Amino acid sequence: MITAEQLKKHKLTAGEYGHARDVLGREASLTELGVLSVMWSEHCSYKSSRKHLARLPTTGPRVVIGPGENAGVVDVGDGWCVCFKMESHNHPSFIEPRQGAATGVGGILRDVFTMGARPIAALNSLRFGRPEHPKTRHLVDGVVSGIGGYGNCFGVPTVGGEVVFDASYDGNCLVNAFVVGTMKRDAIFLGLATGIGNPVIYVGARTGRDGIHGATMASDEFSDKKAVERPTVQVGDPFQEKLLLEACLELMRSDAIVGIQDMGAAGLTSSSVEMAGRAGNGLLLELDKVPLREEGMTPYELLLSESQERMLIVAKQGREEDVRKIFDKWDLQAVVIGRVTDDGIWRCTWHGEEVCALPVPLLTDEAPKYDRPQARPDWQDAVQVLPTVTAGDASADLLALIGSPDHCSREWIWSRYDHQVGAATVIRPGSDAAVVRMHDTTKAIALTVDGNSRHVYLDPVQGGMGVIAEGARNLACVGAVAVGATDNLNFGNPERPAIMWQIANAIDGLAAGCRALDVPIVSGNVSLYNETDGNAILPTPTVAMVGLIEGELPAIGARLGRAGLEVAVIGALPTHGVGGSSWLARVHGLLRGKPPTVDLVAEKALHTALIKLVREGLVEVAHDSADGGVALALAEICLPLRSDASVGLVGELPGSGDRTARLFGEDHGRVVIAYDRHQAPAIDAVLAGIPRTVVGISGGSRLTLTDAGAPVIDVAIDALTARWRDAMPTYLAGDPWPV
Amino acid sequence: MNVGVVTFPGSNCDADFRRAIDRVEGLRAVALWHKDTDLSGVDAVVLPGGFSYGDYLRCGAIARFSPMMQSVARFAAQGRPVLGVCNGFQILCEAHLLPGVLMQNRDLSFLCKDVTILVERTDTPWTRGLANKLVLPIAHGDGNWQADDETVKRIEGDGQVVFRYQSNPNGARNDVAGLCNAARNVVGLMPHPERAVDPLLGGTDGLGFLTSLVEVLA
Amino acid sequence: MKVRVFVGLKPGVLDPAGEAVKGGLHHLGYPDVASVRCGKFFDLDVADGPDAEARVAKMADQLLANPVIESFRVEVLP
Amino acid sequence: MKVRVFVGLKPGVLDPAGEAVKGGLHHLGYPDVASVRCGKFFDLDVADGPDAEARVAKMADQLLANPVIESFRVEVLP
């Protein structure tokens, strides 16, 4: 008899369990209850979000594999594909930042190479609490060393990411990790358990008690031993993962297997169930054959363990020895633990005795789905009202912004990541998008990850559209055409109607953006219940976007680099105001107003023109002007980056009307460019009516902007550089954030 | 001419190095496996970067005992060209084919950036014709070369320091970025020449290592 | 006074370094090594005093060990 | 049988990790920490036998310690 207490421990409702009992025609065993609880968890079943995710555009002429597999696959021509996904590891990273972030990277790497792709780049999107919060420094340090430690050793270059600090993440940091790999179109592998009688093979690391849900573990029924305090933290081993990668890719070239899948969340259970589910088959697993790291493990523990660096393979009958040989070469184990069956039942035995017999569909397609109630939060109108703020000295505001946690240099972070292993990184971290060349082709891919939770909080639809617009714009800045995206939806508790409203509306915004800009979402992840003591994080959908560059790589920079260039803003001039801006948040401590609206048609036209400008070499610099407004974008192109020297700029603030809005308003649809002025006519021909507003000329050692002749900003580039460069190292050395 | 590149479990710059070698006319890259021992088909050997055996004990400590390293030691003793880069340099030190050890960086963190190194010897098979200053990327957590006073004195006296950092990124003694053995045929360095062989990917200062080899082996 | 703090992984926590060392020893011809677990120690020189040991334990808890996955033990050295 | 191998830096060899820990402890409010040296230990489970200790010493000499900078000590655990 399953008790109410046991259901509660397993986070299942009486209704959910009742359904399972009806289907089974009997009570479930405790082990089966554990399996149901993980397969029906929000994480595995998407029970709150599935209905809404269906609105995301997931198809397109290039899409080979969309959501539903371990990672999405997009065709980039000439028989080549890119394979990518993003995944969160928020809660584990908050508990143990180094291992939590490291295993997040490990998990997403496996999702990509399980498809047959060799990972060629990683990015990450991070959110931390206020710098002054006592946990923040430790979290930043740990997360960065975890990401670097894993990626560097595995040998994937970490080429970009984003970091935002906000009080709403004080008790719940976000770690979203993205990986992209490449493969030939005819070498894609799926997580399929086909072929009745085919052997199921367990490969990689042995299984320990890592990551088993603490509450369920403590229960005495599961172990005859006295409960010892066992940490549930997973520890990653990037070295094993590297071996696993090489062994798996070698195996895939051998024609010995029919399906393969990594063991991620819910480990052996979800990987085997999903493989059976996709093929419409059953499985028989002899759990006593699973290689164990610890003594006295029960079937329950073994099924729920999240030990890292493991994969499940379904091989062709008779090819077991071939699989074993390849894994042997890489000093890894490969053990046959079961076979594919035709009865649609997922059976597990333990020394000959059956301990689970659950119909596969019950665990997959028939998992609970909810259309949870939504309600526009009663505070939504109030936060959209912009209070009057008095504008101060613009130069001082700019210095404050450029040294703020959200805009200062991230070199402290990316210098800890090997961003060049693979010898293919053309544009390294620090620009609008990273560019990585695809070996053995004449192609390169551009990569960016973005999220703007302030905008999403103030208006989920516009904020959601803005995330997509910004991503595609960043790609256009390096001359790349967006070919696909992956998203990670980080929100609070979906059982609260206000949160559910944020989720649904943000998805609508994302979907509209993707549709208008022709960017299919081919994979993604949902992370809900990001809250502490009833305080939810700001709604944080993050999007990683992949762009394609064919043929010769354009010479494009994000820094002025030399004097005498004409600097201009292309696209719409600021009209929107400072609602939701970084300036309002960082200088005045306010999260208020309406964020900018997104004109997706204008956006698309701008990207198309900009890509052409960059590809044809008409511009030397292109830099997205989003967060922080035009003023920050102009300041940023003056800063030094690696070998680029700093170069000043003298000019006139573009536009008319409210000066603060023109400086710091965050309207979409505009980009700062710099070019040899002789190219102006050719540029205008490409722009074909898109406005180009000249700001000024590069040179000197100051950033000087005037408005109708009156001075607005006048600061030394050295002063900007010092604020920008020193903030994060100072803070991470243990001092307060410099202001 | 064939240049062997050894793959240890955890090597991750082996493919990059093979590609760099294949770019150079007259050279062909040959993949070598750590469990093998046969070097009869190669004219030079490269130990590439990465994290052999996870670098868990000390960088390069376990790789040193692989069957292939026993062959590499003999190959080196015959005076034939051996180059170790990053983890490969660490392995050479652990194997006592080069003096000293590579300890954790001074500020304890992994560091990936471009550095300028000064070339002090052009009479090794890997450094002939190199300019006296190169810009090459580093990417390591353990590049802090250390040795006792006596060893430092000996190798300085003997001219075994091949490369020095212009601005020391990791605390290495005497700014050592790379060394050779007394016979000059074995060279090790922390920066990655194989990542600087393409003007689009941060310069071509690494190509000289390979063109030097073509000249020597000709 | 001199104090040594031992820091080791809690039982059950994966020890990749230990596994790698074990593999290395097997290769070297010591197949009988059944398990290896790695740990760290810190030798501190701190001011004498009756509460010294307790203070060092606090240091270990705050900085030297990661209490989520590691445990520690303090030993006063002679 | 269980054997512990201690590996520490030889006196005089620079210990950046120890220095960093010392700095960290000062920052945390323990200014009296005069010095910190870091070391490692390995707990091995090896086959019983009269020569076990000697064999472990050989493992330490060959692999666990780097004689250029480190020294080691073997201790049989109860």
Ligand SMILES: Nc1ncnc2c1ncn2[C@@H]1O[C@H](COP(=O)(O)OP(=O)(O)O)[C@@H](O)[C@H]1O
């Ligand atoms: N927000 C989203 N948008 C699009 N697809 C999604 C989203 N969230 C999840 N998916 C897709 O659902 C499938 C299951 O994802 P997930 O459960 O995260 O896989 P894993 O087993 O690696 O944890 C994947 O194909 C994933 O790409």
Ligand SMILES: [Mg+2]
């Ligand atoms: Mg998966």
